[in-house]
Amino acid sequence: MSNDAPIPVTVLTGFLGAGKTTLLNRILTEQHGKKLAVIENEFGEVGVDNQLVIQSDEELFEMNNGCICCSVRGDLIRILGRLMKRKDRLDGILIETTGLADPGPVAQTFFTDDEMRAKFRIDGIITVVDTKHILQHLGDSPEAQKQIAFADVLILNKTDLVSPADLDRLEARIHKMNSAAKIIRAQNANVPLEAVLNVGGFNLSRATELNPAFLEPEYPFEWAGAYPLPIGTHELVIGHCHHDEHEHEEGHECTCGHDHAHGEHQHEEHAHDHDEGEAHDHDHCHHHHGNPDELDVVVMPVKSLDEKDLVTARDAAVLTFSDWENKVKDGDTLTPGGTLHRLLLKDGHGHYKLQIPHEGHFLVFEGCGEDPLHIHVAGDTVKPVWQKDFQHTHSHEDAVSSVGISEPGELDGKKLNDWIGKLLKEKGADIYRMKGVLAVRGSTKRLVFQGVHMLFDAKFDREWAGAPRTNTLVFIGKNLDRAALNESFKACLS
Amino acid sequence: MNLTKHWASVLDDYVIDLAWSPDGTQLAAASASGPVSIFKAHDGAKLHELPGHENGTNCLAWRPTNQKPEISIQKSAEPPLTSDLRPLTSGFTLATGGQDGKAKLWDTAAGQHTATAELGSAWVEHLDWRPDGSILAASAGRDLVFLNADASLRHRFKPAPKTLSAIAWQPKGGCLAAAYFGGVCLWDADDFIAQKEFAYGNGIHALVWSPDSKWLVSGNQDPSVHLWVPDTDLELNMSGYEGKVKELSYDHTSRWLATGGGKDACLWDCAGAGPEGRDPLMFPHDTKVCAVAFQHSHGVLASASQDGVLMLWSPERKQPLRATVKMPSPATKLCWSPNDEQLAIGSEKGAVYVLKCTD
Incomplete structure (x- = not known):
């Protein structure tokens, strides 16, 4: 035949x-x-x-x-x-x-x-x-x-x-x-x-079977905690302090300030949900990534501990994390709001002044979740009333990772083209696989694409019809810069 | 120009190789599945079906002799009465190579297997007789051997850096060109030493020499053709192809190099200093060209494409297209009879056609 x-x-x-x-x-x-x-x-x-x-x-x-x-x-x-x-x-x-x-x-x-x-x-x-x-x-x-x-x-x-x-x-x-x-x-x-x-x-047509659920949202921070704080200038301490060593006699193996095993601990919903306590004990035992003498921190006021308000604060923090950092030396002051503070540590330690303009709840976001963080108000340690680990932006162990982007809206065809061209030229060697479904302005059809290294294949397949026009894509590769990919992709939105 | 069907036959599988005996009285056709059929050129009668190779035959090559080709075939429709009585030419040796790692020799008059050379476990993919018939070069994987006419080992070369992808004797017979990913080596026919080694940083799929032994040409993965003049170390690279180039053929004057690699038969003018700076002639097909073959001592080029179309061209005419026929299945191999009067065509579906070509 x-x-x-x-x-x-x-x-x-x-x-x-x-x-x-x-x-x-x-x-x-x-x-x-x-x-x-x-x-x-x-x-x-x-x-x-x-x-x-x-x-x-x-x-x-x-x-x-x-x-x-x-x-x-x-x-x-x-x-x-x-x-x-x-x-x-x-x-x-x-x-x-x-x-x-x-x-x-x-x-x-x-x-x-x-x-x-x-x-x-x-x-x-x-x-x-x-x-x-x-x-x-x-x-x-x-x-x-x-x-x-x-x-x-x-x-x-x-x-x-x-x-x-x-x-x-x-x-x-x-x-x-x-x-x-x-x-x-x-x-x-x-x-x-x-x-x-x-x-x-x-x-290509089945690239559309890309399950957005697989593309767990990932964040530029690993941990956030909510602290009720009075007005005034308090102390934010990073690292282990001799006077609170007792706090770590709770059976944790890792040198980690957060209380992971407790019930109030929450997780993002995963497609693959596992035994949380165990997985996280593990995650937090990894070696510090990046510069061990720097810790990125954002402090966001939050109206309440309602899910809606927490999400608003989280999204604001995501944006702030992509901003230019403001370096904070030991003893300096940091303030809540849209500033990315890069705390300069010495041997993993640092003491900073946290200036709180009004009483209320504040979310503290940490770039690396394994640095012990404490807030002292008038000499007393304030415990977080809510805390959460976030999907790591970068893997601790593996140079290889996936970056998923899921973004509603329409793309500018020219910008998209330039972006992909530049990206593959510069990073093609490190991008192993990529696939996605995109909404391009001016076309009623979905643009599906996939590629291996610099080789790239794209076509318009079926009509969006009534479906919401949204962009879903995933990159799998080595040393991927999640923030840069997200940011440069968003710049293609028209 | 008229192309008329002379005879046709069908093998059990894809026609993987095809060749006329030196005197033009027999046509050997290898099926990809293994068997090798020997047809009588005159009427297509199957003289023998040789078992070929287990798991498949890859290539075949007749041992050249000094015998003159049969000068002309009968022009009349009626075959001469004596044709069936005439004794078959004897003394022809056919070499075949296969996926069993063997090169085999056959006496096609008797239909007998006469000798075997075991090269190893890799497929024997390429065979080429030295033009004087004294040496059979065979390659399997990275190994290259020179065999004597009785298949005994004359010389085994050190393995090539990568799998040998093409071999070709220089028409003068002084050396064998052997290509692999990374270059071409010219092995001396007598001393077995490397006369020259030309680096080429890409895959090579085919080699051809111009009949005057001046040019050595490779068809490449990149896609391009690369030309060397081994005597002067001149090199030219002609690119711009749609796809890799596996089809190469020189005309008897050594001027025209016909190549595949796209939807055209692309001809480079190699006269004088070569094709650099000259636009090639482009003879168009509707689909990808899958075979090209110049006549031995005349100027007609046959080219075939994936849609089954076969065309004949005279490059130096104002209207180069001479004839077009369409076959039900794409050609795998085109082979002119020694006297250039018949064209044998192998097809993907196993058909073997022999066409008569008349002005």
Whole structure:
């Protein structure tokens, strides 16, 4: 039968021993009536009768200009070129990579090579994660990070070998790195076939299936607390003070001033909600990020502790955090309102004067949630009457993260174009995947786009019809600057 | 110019390679699935079906001989009575390479497998006989070997830095050009030393020499064609293609280099100092060009595109287009008979057509 539709290609990545081959064999044995070809790395052990299995040695074509976005996989061009030469069409291709493979050039092969683009379509990158050993790989292997970052589907395998709490923590961490991927837990790679085949990860029309719920709002601060304060000048103390050491004898392992384990503690609603106390104990035990001798703080008056008023104050703080910072030395004074105070600390400590113009509730936002913060009024420590942790703006452990942007309104086509062009030129090497649905002024249709590194694909798909015109996009990459991305994106709104 | 169907046959799979015997009496056609069919040029009768290679055949090459090609085919519609009685030419050797990592030699008169060279586990993707027939060069993965005419090993070269993607004997026979991602090496036919090594920072898909051995040309992934004059180390890069260039053919005068890489057959004028600064001739198709082939000793170019269209061109005529035919399936390979009177075409659906070409 002649059929010119491109043949779907599924890429299986993951470290050695993660369970790629098990998954591959599962697909091959369960997949009845489909003619699949498997391109496996030279150490693979796939052996299923009547299936085409080709060994490959992952030959990278790196370009002289040093641009990683131009690298493609020469072996795939060659082998797929040969696989095209058959009268009967294949139903699909599975590419198993070694644990050390960078998925970037694999994906780029299907974008940049004219023939590959015409005859094949990359359907999805499936990354199998050995939940027992991934942590050590994440620490020392950029490939492991990339494999997670590039994935459309992440299979957390061997879940029977780790505790539920560890698994939750791992999933939270991985989700932070790649918030657009579907995460599936498995033992012995026992996932349903429909979860890994025909996932449409690179399908523009299905970029619209991007679930905004996955794009948890993230904030430029990590913690906020509400303090009832009288008028006057009080003391704001950062770091551990000898006189209040007793406060830390409550069983916390980490050197953290906030009271995490208590009931009033709240969380943003997550798509993946886990045991809060545990997850947060963990989060707060990380090393300080950024300059350890600086702490960004914003103090916002809040009318009441009603949700509505808290949200208003939170949003005002978000804006303030993107402002130019005002440096505050030890002993100096800070005031509530729209000023970003950058407290200069000495060995993690600092004493500042907090000038309160009127009695009321004040929200104190901390850029890094692990710096102990105390407010003393006339020598007494004031406890926060409400507090909350926020989704981190930057991951503590991983250079790889996701930045989701969800913004109502219409974009100026020219500004958008310039923005994307500049962004990819400057940051393309660090942006692994991106996708989104945009509303462009002047068009009644949704603009859907997706890309890998600097390679970018966009088209107008269906009408917005009655749906609210809004923009949803996600970037997954290394060292992403969330605030800058958000800000520069917002500048494209018309 | 008239193109008329002479005969046609069908293989079980994609026609992956096609070649006329040196005297033009036989046509060998390899199916991607493995079997190699030997047809009688005269009427398309299948003389033999050789088993070829397990998991698929990739390439084939007749061993050149000094025998003169059959000068003319019968002009009359009636075949001569003697044609079936005439003994088949013997002494022709066909080499094939396949996905079993082997190069095999066949006696096509007897339909017998005569020798095998095992190169390793990688696919044997490229074969080329030295023009005097003394050496068969074969590549598999990063390995290159020179085999004697009986398939015994003459020399095994050190593995190339990357998979060998094309090989081509210099028409004079002094060296073999072997391309890989990163460059082309010219291996001396007698001493097996590298005469020259030209760096090229991209993937190479095809190599061709001009018949006068002056120009060596690669078709590239980037997409471009790169020309070298090995004698003077001159290099030219001609870019501007829509897609990678896998189709290359030189005319017998060494002036015209025909290339694919887009919806046109693009011809570079290599006379004198070469194509730099000259606009190429563009012979348009409606879809991507998938094969180009100049005649051996005449000036007609055949070009084929993905829509099944085949066109003949005379580059130096005012009206270069000479003929157009449309086939049901795109061509995979175009092959002129040694006397340039017949054009063999392999197709993706397995059909082999032999067309007669008359003025």
